[in-house]
Amino acid sequence: AQSVAQPEDQVNVAEGNPLTVKCTYSVSGNPYLFWYVQYPNRGLQFLLKYITGDNLVKGSYGFEAEFNKSQTSFHLKKPSALVSDSALYFCAVRDPGGATNKLIFGTGTLLAVQP
Amino acid sequence: EAGVTQFPSHSVIEKGQTVTLRCDPISGHDNLYWYRRVMGKEIKFLLHFVKESKQDESGMPNNRFLAERTGGTYSTLKVQPAELEDSGVYFCASSQEGTGDTGELFFGEGSRLTVL
Numbered sequence: 001a002q003s004v005a006q007p008e009d010q011v012n013v014a015e016g017n018p019l020t021v022k023c024t025y026s027v028s029g030n031p032y033l034f035w036y037v038q039y040p041n042r043g044l045q046f047l048l049k050y051i052t053g054d055n056l057v058k059g060s061y062g063f064e065a066e067f068n069k070s071q072t073s074f075h076l077k078k079p080s081a082l083v084s085d086s087a088l089y090f091c092a093v094r095d096p097g098g099a100t101n102k103l104i105f106g107t108g109t110l111l112a113v114q115p
Numbered sequence: 116e117a118g119v120t121q122f123p124s125h126s127v128i129e130k131g132q133t134v135t136l137r138c139d140p141i142s143g144h145d146n147l148y149w150y151r152r153v154m155g156k157e158i159k160f161l162l163h164f165v166k167e168s169k170q171d172e173s174g175m176p177n178n179r180f181l182a183e184r185t186g187g188t189y190s191t192l193k194v195q196p197a198e199l200e201d202s203g204v205y206f207c208a209s210s211q212e213g214t215g216d217t218g219e220l221f222f223g224e225g226s227r228l229t230v231l
Contacts, residue, residue: 005158034219043119044158044206044222090158099208102148102171103220105158 002027004093006106013081014114021076021109025089032094033074034103035065039087047089050074063086081113117129117141119223121207127229129131133195136226140189140209146170147190148210148220153203162206164190176201197230 003026013019024032035047048059055067065076076089088110092103120139128134140147149161161180162172166187176183178197184190194201204227208220 009155036222041224043224044208046219046221092158101146101220102160102163102174104160105150105159106126107155 002093002095003033004091004104004106006089006091008109009107009112010112012112012114015027015083016080018077019081019085019111019113021089021091021111023074023076023106024072024092025074025091026051026072027093027095027104029097033065034068034092034094035059035063035074035076036092036105037087037088038090038108046106047076081111083113083115086111086113119207119209121205121220121223121226123226124224125229127225128197129231130199131196132226133193134197136192136194136205136207136228138190138192138207138223140207141211142219144209144211146189146210146222148208149190149192150206150208151203152206152225153200155187158206161192194228195197199226199230202228202230 005024033050036043036044039048046055047063050057050067058064067074082090088108091106091109094103122137123211126134136140136191145166147164150158152158163170167184195200206225208222210220
């Protein structure tokens with residue numbers, strides 16, 4: 001069965017420092033991987049996705065994620081955190097061989113960036 | 116272009132009552148999804164419509180939940196009768212892609228349901 005794990009409930013980082021939000025997945029075959037962000041009182045917004053090709057994917061707001069097949073990971077990164085990056089981040093996977101496009105989400109990681 | 120809109124944003128009801136949540140997808144999007152997040156847990160898939168047809172309803176918890184999408188436009192999700200464990204945030208998402216495409220889903224802001 002497909003699954004996604006986000007091992008950290010919360011990540012704290014100082015503004016200007018690099019940040020990493022971890023995600024590992026379990027899916028048969030080659031996965032489609034996504035990151036979404038939820039700002040307070042807002043819906044989920046798409047950040048980036050990995051389908052195929054270059055393992056380093058660049059997305060919105062300066063975020064990037066690295067696909068690592070051997071470690072089944074898709075960690076979200078940003079070189080320099082902003083206070084405005086504080087939000088709830090969700091990793092998701094989709095089985096490209098599945099009958100529908102439904103996403104399987106992780107439990108979310110709360111990113112808190114301190115000024 | 117308007118995004119995915121959901122109504123109500125927050126509903127507080129008592130156990131045993133009925134609640135109906137509504138989702139208006141982005142115009143022209145054939146695919147409509149319902150998801151739910153219970154406090155602190157993952158966002159769980161409930162079901163998927165393609166136009167007015169249910170493509171996948173494997174995530175619906177039980178027969179107290181009824182989703183409809185008459186005419187293939189907006190969708191409603193009714194919970195009757197509501198139980199305490201139904202509390203959570205219900206998200207709706209839409210997309211224009213066909214099965215197997217790689218596009219992302221567009222989400223609404225969610226409807227928070229509190230059952231007392």
